[in-house]
Structure formats: structure tokens, C-alpha cells
Amino acid sequence: MLQLRRLLSASPLLLALVMGGCADEGSGGGGVQSEKMATIRSRGKLVCGVDGKLPGFSFLGPDGTYSGLDADTCRAMAAALFGDPGQVEYRDLNSSERFAALASGEVDMLARNTTKTLSRDSAGGNGISFGPTTFYDGQGMMVPAASGIASLKDLDGKPICVESGTTTELNLADRMREQGIAYTPLKFQTGDQTYAAYLGKRCVAVTSDRSQLAAKRSGFPDPDQHVLLPVVMSKEPLTPASINGDPAWADAIRWTVYALFQAEELGITQANVAEKLAEAKANTNQGDLRRFLGVEGDFGKQLGLPADFVVQAVTAVGNYGEIFERNVGRASALKLDRAENRQWTDGGLIYSPPFR
């Protein structure tokens, strides 16, 4: 009897739990409805999915802090949300885990050198909402300098190392099939294993995004002994992403990243942002600048962010140009040119729609 009574008293509780899980949510008050942003606010931290092992993009340094272009994107988002770039919890994800982690809500967003593609974007595919591309990349091929391999044709019949579950793997198959080159793809689950097999000389070449190859090469014992073949096998727009179904959160990510682009275009840097803000406050005739920095208008409110989110983001990580140069540019270990990643005013692809 006691057991029965206990069970009977517990079962409505159980039902309530399950029903609660099904109940429709998202009926929060206010102008912007975003379940995800409400969750992030109540948690007090942004959970950001990164690679964590890729110098220049997201790399866990010996002092326990993350650095890189992707890590800075996370930081800019945290600054825009909380006014504090430190409110980020990074989650290292391999290429196979990343979408599941995003779909399950384990991470709020991905800034993990993820290529924007149709099947990932579409609701019938991975169902991901992409923000603006933060790095235009292309797939390349790295070989030992001593191997004498100069083109894809020279790789006929040879084993090539590739990370499984990436667009890289598919592009490799397509390009080789087009050119009728037979090869053996050796697929590994993590980048570490892939490059270990390449350095162990199991394969004569390793393929990945050119930026990633350059980043990994910078960590090799002898970076000069490896060269990138002069082939670009694909378009790889590396783009931060959130899950479909929360447009307000996707917009917040989109426009925070655009703000970094726009700040560079307007010449607002980490160093002079305070000065520019004072200037905007003093001069009522500078409408564009005043709206951009949140002195007037309600752009922040429209996005569900604080009014000064642009100021916070730029103060935290600088504008896009500064982020690029610091992490992957000529001055960094990767030594990459701006190339396609210049501002549109310089002939590049970095373009922010107007802040209107």
C-alpha cells in the first residue's frame, strides 16, 4: 500500500515534468522575443563552440586563455550582451560534434571555422542559421617540400590525410574525380590525428582550408619543410552560426559581427573608440556615428542588446581589421595576407550593410 501511495503521489509530478518540457515557450514580454538570449542572460555566460586547437582561430594558450579570430568573435558577442568580454565559456568541439552540440543547445553559437553551405543552412539539412562570414578561405593541399609534388596530378595513387566529417573531404573527392586522379583518403576524427599521420609520413599530403594548413604548419617542428600547393580546391566561407528557430538571436550575432566590419570602415579602433564616442556625443550633426555607437536611436533595443553594444564589442576586441591582423595577419605566426578578407572599399569581400 505504501508503495502504491508513493507511486501515485509521484506520477503527477513525473507527468508535469514531461508536460512542462513540451509546453510552448517563447512568450516572453518586451519587444524582442528570444528564448536563447533569455537563457544566456539568466546563465550570465555565453557558451561558445570553438575548435580550440587551431592557432590564429581559436587556440587554448598555456595561460588557459583562448586566442584567435573565432575566439574574438565569441568575446565580441559576450561584450555586446553583457558589456564584459570575459563572460564566455568556450567548448572545444571536433568537426563531427559541432552541429549536434549546436542542435542540442549545448552551445549557444559556433565560432569554429565552419564553412557556410546550402545543406548546413537549409531547414531540411542541418538547420543552421549562419551569420556574416568572418574569414573567406579556400581548400588547399600541403606536402613536404622535399617530395617534389607540384600539382594534384602528382598525387595519383597516393594516400592523402583528411579530417572526416568536413566539407574538405567532399571537395577532395569531387576535385580528384573531376581530374580522374585515383587516391586513398585516410580519414581521421580529429585534426590532431590527421596531422600526426601526415607528420608520421603515412600520407604524402594533407588537405584542409588554406588558413588551417598555415595555422597547423606554424606549430610543426620544421615549418619550412612543408609547402602549400598553388591550388585552391574550393570556396570556404568560414562563418559563425547559431541554430535555426531563434531569429532574434541570429540577428544579434549577425549585427554584432557587422558592427566589427563597420567599425573598421569608419576607422573606429579599440584605441580610439572612447574618443569617437565622446565626439559622437558632442556633435549632434554626426547622425551616422551617433546611431552606430548607440548615442541616439534604438538599434540595440531592436536587436535585444544594450544600446552601446557596438562600443562594448569594439572596446573588447577592436574592429575586424585589428582582429585579423592580431590573429592571422602578417604580424602573427600565420602570416596570411588580407586577400579576399579586405574591406569592400579596398576590393575585398568584407562588407557591412548600412546601420540604418
Place this chain on the structure above:
Amino acid sequence: MDRRWPDLFTAVPLITPDAYPPMSEQKPPIPWWRDRRVIPWLVQGVVGLAMLVVIALLVGNLVRNLTAAGLLLSWRWLGQPASFDVAESLIPFDAAMPYWRALVVGLVNSLRAIVVGLVGATLLGTAVGMTAYSGNGLVRRLGRIYVEVIRNIPLLLQLLFWYFVVFLSFGNGTEALQIPGVVLAKSGLYLAWFAEGWSWQGPQLVNGIWQAPWRFSVEFAALLTGLITYTGAFVAEVVRGGIAAVPRGQWEAATSLGLHWSQSMRSVVLPQALPVIIPGLNSQYISLAKNSALAVAVGYADLYSVAETTLNQTGRALEVFLLLLGAYLVIDLLISAVMNGLNQLVQIRER
């Protein structure tokens, strides 16, 4: 009479007869909800109903959310071209073939590793398990060291060791490790076998590339070495336990018949140990089959590896995982069924 002692031997009623309820014929009938015959059914009914409601809610929730996300179960993608290559395959495959074909390639590769692994682990494990009863102290101790070292190190670590440290340390071409009939190079493991006309053909170096009747990739070789040595250690313990279960008198009886060690082991002890060994082997075999999914760590194109690529290109996580779960479940159930059949065969028939 002076009663200085309490009367110990006279029964004194503790309760007067009036305290008992009257044993009347009109006892009220027990209500059904307190009937001992009804209560178990009631409890089970309520629990069953609650379970059904919970399951229905969860499934309903899943279906509703998947429908909302446009991800409801669909299998049409299985027929679309895979567009990716697989490193090695026993059946013909190219990137233009459909996903299901790629998954079959992965399954065949997995089965190859599992079957060869099972045979290898059994042979190695039986041999090592028997050394525990060897008269040679060195052999006995070596067997013990092998078991203790191998079974106390995580398998993933061992696989990475075999692949990156051992197999990738061999050279290519003339720098390969050459034993008569066997060549170990980075490009693969080459074995001699009978060529046409029953002529024995060993590995040969042609234009700097090894050629042999049998070639295995180093990924397969590393996976197999790892699986066999790891499972072999557990099998050895099962075999040792089985032999220990055979009464000592059987050894003595065999010896007194003039059989030497290997004869007594083979003809007297092992057959009697089998009924004890086989159920234990069953679970080791099953764990070997499951462990084969670690192949992805050493770049071997097993079912899990192919499924992972498929998952990332189609985005059909639920379907791919259902297929994976189903495949491993079926493999393990098959192993269990075979082992249970074997177990029936070796049971000692008592008259």
C-alpha cells in the same frame, strides 16, 4: 498457604477473553482495493499506464519537434550518391555510388576486423591462458605480465600507440622491415601467399613500391593488433578460470595414464573446461565487436567512420544513428546466438 514465590507454572491469561473480537459469522467482506489478489494487478496496471503515457508523451514530443524542424525520419537520402571515397573496400565502391553502398562497405570492413579479431584473440588468449598452468616459470610469468599490462591500459591508448608509434615507424620501399614472407612498410603489411600454379610468392619491390599476394593497410593492421592483444588478455583470464574449474584429480588421472602436459591439457582438461569458458568468452567477443568502432581513431574505414562522414554530409543524425545502433545490436546478438549454440554443444551430458 504462604506464597513467597510467584507461581511460575500456572498460565495466567494476559488478556481477558473479553478483549478478543467476537468470532461472528458476519465478518464484513474485504473491499476489492484491499484484496491481496487484486493489489498486484492494480499496481502493475497503474505503473504500466504511467509508463505508456510517459513514452507516448516523449515520442509525441520528438515527432512534433522533428516535424517542426523538418527533420522527420526519412530514408530517401540512402539512395543518393555518396560523393566521398572510402580508403579500402572488399566490395567495389566509388564516390558515385549511393550512401547505402558506402555504409555496406563500412559494415563489411567492420565485419572483417571483427571476424579476424575474434579468431586472433581466441588463439592468443587460449595460448596465454594455458601458460598459467605451464611447468616453466618463465613462460608462466611472461603470460602473467602480458595480461596485467594489457588489460590495465585503455584500448584507445593502445590503438593510438600501435598506429602512431609502432606501425608508422616503419619505412617505405627498401627501408621497410623485411622478414622472409612478410614486409612491414608505412604503405601496408605485405604477406606471402600461393600465386597461380601453387608457387609460393613473397613480397617484391617493383619500382619502389611493394607488391604481394596479400596486402593489408597499416590502419587495419594496427586496429587488429590492438583488438587482438587487448581482447586476448581478457580471453586468457577466462581460459585460465575455466582450467582452474577442472578438478585437480583430472590432471592427476591424466598424468597417471602416462599423458604428458600438452596431451593432458588437450585431451582431458580443456574439453572439460569448455563449458565454463564459453559463457565468459561470449561477453569478451561482444566487447571486441563493440570496440572495433574505435577504428576511427586510427583512420580505418569501418562502419562508424563511414557513418560519421555520411552523417556530416546529410545532416540525418537520427537515421544514421538508428542504422548504427541497429547494426551493432544485430552483430552482437548474432555473436551471442552463435556462442549460446556452442555452449549447448559443449555442456557435459550426464547420464
